[in-house]
Amino acid sequence: MGKLKKKSRASIERRKQVLGQRKKEVDDSTQKKVAPLISKLSSSAPNERSMAISAVSMICDTDSKLRKLFLKEKLVQITMEQLLNDNNDECVMEAWGLLRNLVVDEGYAVAVYTWRNDIWTALHAALVKADASLEKVDGSTGSVEKTLLFDYIENVLGLIEALAEVDDNDLRDEVMNKVLSGNIVEFLLKVKSHPKVTAKLYTFVIGFFYEISSQSLEFLRLSSQKLSLETSASSNSGFLAQLYHIGLDFQLKEVQNAITPQVALRYLETIQTLLAQIDLSKTSRQEAASDIPTKEEITGFQETKMNIQAVDVALDLVSAIVESIGSNNLGNEQIYQVSTNHIIPSLVLISQNEEFVSKALVALYNYSWLLKSEEDWLPTAQEILAMVLPQVYQTEELELKTDYLNLAWVLLSTSGDFEANSDINQVQGLITFSTNLVQSEQIPGNLTGYYTSLIRFLSKLPARSSLEIATAIGDFLVECTRSSLEQLVTGNFTQIHTRYQNLFEINTVECLNAIFDVFGDASYAYDESVYVQRDYSSKLESLISHVKRVFKVCDKSKHPELKEQLAEVMDNLPLFIEYKRSERN
Known part of the structure; x- marks a missing residue:
């Protein structure tokens, strides 16, 4: 199957550090950002706790130095023992998102700590709760209540996805055994087909199928038996959802040995069209101007993350599709023309962006073998x-x-x-x-x-x-x-x-x-x-x-x-x- 791998944030950050560079001292102003927010996680006011969790999550996602300081203050332990058991639903929702981000950013160290402390029991209970709540969502459900539930579902499933992608075979196998033996596929299908599902959650669910299928052929086969997937998403879907649809369709067709030159060409043309819709100027991670990010900053940060994710997925797909074209001798004049006239120039442009340089180089490497x-x-x-x-x-x-x-x-x-x-x-x-x-x-x-x-x-x-x-x-x-x-x-x-x-x-x-x-x-x-x-x-x-x-x-x-x-x-x-x-x- 074509390789659909992505590097962890930790790996991306490592390449930004010059070899042998010494760690910089943490100044007092940096330290002062951490202690107040850690304190606010235990505030008696739910709104203050929720804002603190959101702020910590954003800061940890954009500043690795501060993230290390938060971890030294036992952030993971506080999240698991205190915040996941908060009596405020919004705080619990935010806590799941924070834990997910920490696993994505830190990888094995945080993931194995959560796993050894039985995070799966909490995840299973959260899914049962989400399933029961989803059954009650209808036309009379308020928008705030519905948004809170859908964000909760996304964060819980996001942590499962992050654990399943950790760079450790033993841990990954344990997580996938839980995923495959549970009812997660059925739950995902229920969310995907729910009449009130938002575009944001729909995109996430398709992305979950795509990402986990990239990790597990067994999950892909299980999903393909139950997932009715059109070959492309509606043009009304966001570009990220459409990319996920292409990825899933590609994976399923590869397993079925059904990739043809015409199918490969359609994939590449669609990806190029979608790449053109992404504003590359909005793919740079920005730190918040103040200690506690504003709603506008959080919204902008979320847009940036979506753009980054979309370009990441597009680059993974191009690399895998080109590899498949080469290994299966599917190349033809149309594919070569679309590639040299449109896709390769886009890859060269994207390779100038520090966020995507490594994946763009891999895609260009695969193309160079195909066309040399x-x-x-x-x-x-x-x-x-x-x-x-x-x-x-x-x-x-x-x-x-x-x-x-x-x-x-x-x-x-x-x-x-x-x-x-x-x-x-x-x-x-x-x-x-x-x-x-x-x-x-x-x-x-x-x-x-x-x-x-x-x-x-x-x-x-x-x-x-x-x-x-x-x-x-x-x-x-x-x-x-x-x-x-x-x-x-x-x-x-x-x-x-x-x-x-x-x-x-x-x-x-x-x-x-x-x-x-x-x-x-x-x-x-x-x-x-x-x-x-x-x-x-x-x-x-x-x-x-x-x-x-x-x-x-x-x-x-x-x-x-x-x-x-x-x-x-x-x-x-x-x-x-x-x-x-x-x-x-």
């Missing part, structure tokens, strides 16, 4: 590459730098004769930056993935760059292979894997494969000056025994794919050296 062999793709690929290459060299945050490297790599793989606009100082700076990461005191968690992307990117530069750059890259690849093998052969195996996991084995595989590719033919302009004159054959020959030793100690039961890759480069390395030595004879 098409004759008309080269001019567009060159334009995108000109935008991406400076970011490859300048960006310091590792996750985002990896995304840029991946996109640049596939763009450099585009068919056609063109040069990469890089100079030797940029390439050497990138190599130095990357080498320092391995030697840093704190090893980044995604270092292995970063290095794989780096090596693949560098392997495409020599054919499209100067001899000086080809020399620097060749030297790096040989040295990275040597140093990786040396770490594994001479170092403490257990300590190395505790600190680096399988970084050095994977680097060995990637570097050797890159060397085979970069220097695979004597006709390459740089081959004589770099490979031959710098005597790479002798340097590589001295590493053969090390490769064999690393292959031997690699545990096939734990790393079967890596074992196979090591076997392949172990067999190919002596053959490659022999080939290169006989190549000019």
Whole structure:
């Protein structure tokens, strides 16, 4: 099934922090914002409690520094033990929303705390209460009462959705078991089809089906048996609801193997139309001007969240649909024209927005793979590459730098004769930056993935760059292979894997494969000056025994794919050296 994944807010915030940046001290004015609001959560006045919960929720959602301070003041515990049991319905509704936001923003730490403290019992009771209240909603129900109930339903279901999307397989499985064994699908269908349901709640319910179906194929199958879903929402629906409809329809059709070129084209055209309706200027998170946000600020904040969510969903869908087109050979001239004339320019524009850059780069990456062999793709690929290459060299945050490297790599793989606009100082700076990461005191968690992307990117530069750059890259690849093998052969195996996991084995595989590719033919302009004159054959020959030793100690039961890759480069390395030595004879 096409990948419909989204990053947590915590992940988005991490990429905004420069690697190695120290935490800033919290000033007194910041601290003073927290204590009064925590105090007001226990106010004797229901209106004051409700306003305080709403204010805390908005502040936590827009300011990670303040959110950490609120959490230190036991905000989650106060919410679960006190606010969810408040005697005021509005306070309880707001409390569910606050807890949902904290799980979305903080992820595993808050989620597992709530789960271990039996949040599901409270969630189940809340759903039973909501179901009973929904039965009583009719034409005589007041608008305030109805709005309160619908917001309550949205917040309770929103917490379930947030728990189901936590980045931990064990916790996610436990949550999904509860979801699948309960009557949540039936409740969702009841809400969706209720004659008095608002557009806001309807959108949320369709979104819940979409998001949870992205997590669980079993949930998708269960839903598809009971969900009567038209192929597209009414044009009167909001753009977010229509995007969710496309997402659900896409998921269902993928399971049924029913995606055709015509269906894929319709999806892409509709998504492009909906993207054009979203005001990208209203996708920046803003802090409240005062300690307690005004109603106008809260309304604006909610509009911003909806716009952000809509663009997020659209980008996920484009990535998944394009991936499906490529893997199922569904591409045709109409799809290519709509993509290059409309969707790809939109993605390039969206990639300039910090909020969406990572997802936009993934969508462009998928498109670049789909179109890289098409004759008309080269001019567009060159334009995108000109935008991406400076970011490859300048960006310091590792996750985002990896995304840029991946996109640049596939763009450099585009068919056609063109040069990469890089100079030797940029390439050497990138190599130095990357080498320092391995030697840093704190090893980044995604270092292995970063290095794989780096090596693949560098392997495409020599054919499209100067001899000086080809020399620097060749030297790096040989040295990275040597140093990786040396770490594994001479170092403490257990300590190395505790600190680096399988970084050095994977680097060995990637570097050797890159060397085979970069220097695979004597006709390459740089081959004589770099490979031959710098005597790479002798340097590589001295590493053969090390490769064999690393292959031997690699545990096939734990790393079967890596074992196979090591076997392949172990067999190919002596053959490659022999080939290169006989190549000019």
